[in-house]
Amino acid sequence: xxxxxxxxxxxxxxxxxxxxxxxxxxxxxxxxxxxxxxxTPPAIVEVRAGRWISEGWALVTADxxxxxxxxxxxxxLSSAVPVILQGPMIAGLHIFTMKKLMGRRAEFAxxxxxxxxxxxxxxxxxxxxxxxxxxxxxxxxxGLVVAAMxxxxxxxxxxxxxxxxxxxxxxxxxxxxxxxxxTLFLLLIVLVDILGVLCCVVGIFVAIxxxxxxxxxxxxxxxxxxxxxxxxx
Amino acid sequence: MTASVVRRAAAAMALFSALxxxxxxxxxxxxxxxxxxxxGRPCPLCxxxxxxxxxAKGHWAEAVHFNxxxxxxFAMLFGLFWNGRMRAWLWKGGVAAFAVYGAFRILGCxx
Numbered sequence: 561x562x563x564x565x566x567x568x569x570x571x572x573x574x575x576x577x578x579x580x581x582x583x584x585x586x587x588x589x590x591x592x593x594x595x596x597x598x599x600t601p602p603a604i605v606e607v608r609a610g611r612w613i614s615e616g617w618a619l620v621t622a623d624x625x626x627x628x629x630x631x632x633x634x635x636x637l638s639s640a641v642p643v644i645l646q647g648p649m650i651a652g653l654h655i656f657t658m659k660k661l662m663g664r665r666a667e668f669a670x671x672x673x674x675x676x677x678x679x680x681x682x683x684x685x686x687x688x689x690x691x692x693x694x695x696x697x698x699x700x701x702x703g704l705v706v707a708a709m710x711x712x713x714x715x716x717x718x719x720x721x722x723x724x725x726x727x728x729x730x731x732x733x734x735x736x737x738x739x740x741x742x743t744l745f746l747l748l749i750v751l752v753d754i755l756g757v758l759c760c761v762v763g764i765f766v767a768i769x770x771x772x773x774x775x776x777x778x779x780x781x782x783x784x785x786x787x788x789x790x791x792x793x
Numbered sequence: 794m795t796a797s798v799v800r801r802a803a804a805a806m807a808l809f810s811a812l813x814x815x816x817x818x819x820x821x822x823x824x825x826x827x828x829x830x831x832x833g834r835p836c837p838l839c840x841x842x843x844x845x846x847x848x849a850k851g852h853w854a855e856a857v858h859f860n861x862x863x864x865x866x867f868a869m870l871f872g873l874f875w876n877g878r879m880r881a882w883l884w885k886g887g888v889a890a891f892a893v894y895g896a897f898r899i900l901g902c903x904x
Binding site (some may be wrong): 699702739 | 839
């Protein structure tokens, strides 16, 4: 289960969170691994890839120093310890942007808040990586669709306190409303990253946060942040 | 007719026009399929890109030669622009058909 206040993953037997000290016995209903209220996917989803990316760009340029530093640390640590650190750090990048979108004070250390969700984000990154690999083997395009399907997984883990598999299913439930639109959104994101690399390679440190910010903006618009997350952040 | 329907129809027309106007090499120099690279056998989707370009030009025999389920793939692709319940049925049935076809191809019964 997860602490309803700080989001730390805790043993179900404990009564108080070891990180923030919040009482887990009197937490809000459903404050464990499941969301407080059952989440239902939206009936209609309109993909606005261009607008999401431009909003992500606006967020990043408004706090360029912090975002570039985040991307730099993300890239270095992900390269130094491949696979293991990637999932939690992606969650951290999302948390940073979530705080920005909520009007809270976001700081560099938020990158490491993703480690509060270490197990689900790690397993999610492994499973998604495996699925995307298998899809890519089949003439590439299925791999792109699978990658698009699970783009919101880390946000569901962080925001709705879901375990990796329900979070992947929730992400799929959103994307299946418009596979084409979300796959094109993914391709646009890849294009942004390619443009970043073309800008003397260092442009990637702007492109990476833009892409994660765009995904967070899309999540906020389509799914909306959970009240518990708003309170906790 | 709503704006959404018009946009979908325009996108479908644009895609069809691109498939009809452009051509891809029948024998590509580089194969992108990782499955083919690993196993030497074609995956369920191998040849589908070439087949779609051929179908748009009306070359049915050539398309079916590249991928026997090319007409189904064509219907699935353009079904994406049609926002109805039939689309889900078409895709579920289509994915199952491609899976069976893939098994035949991998076992060496076809292509």
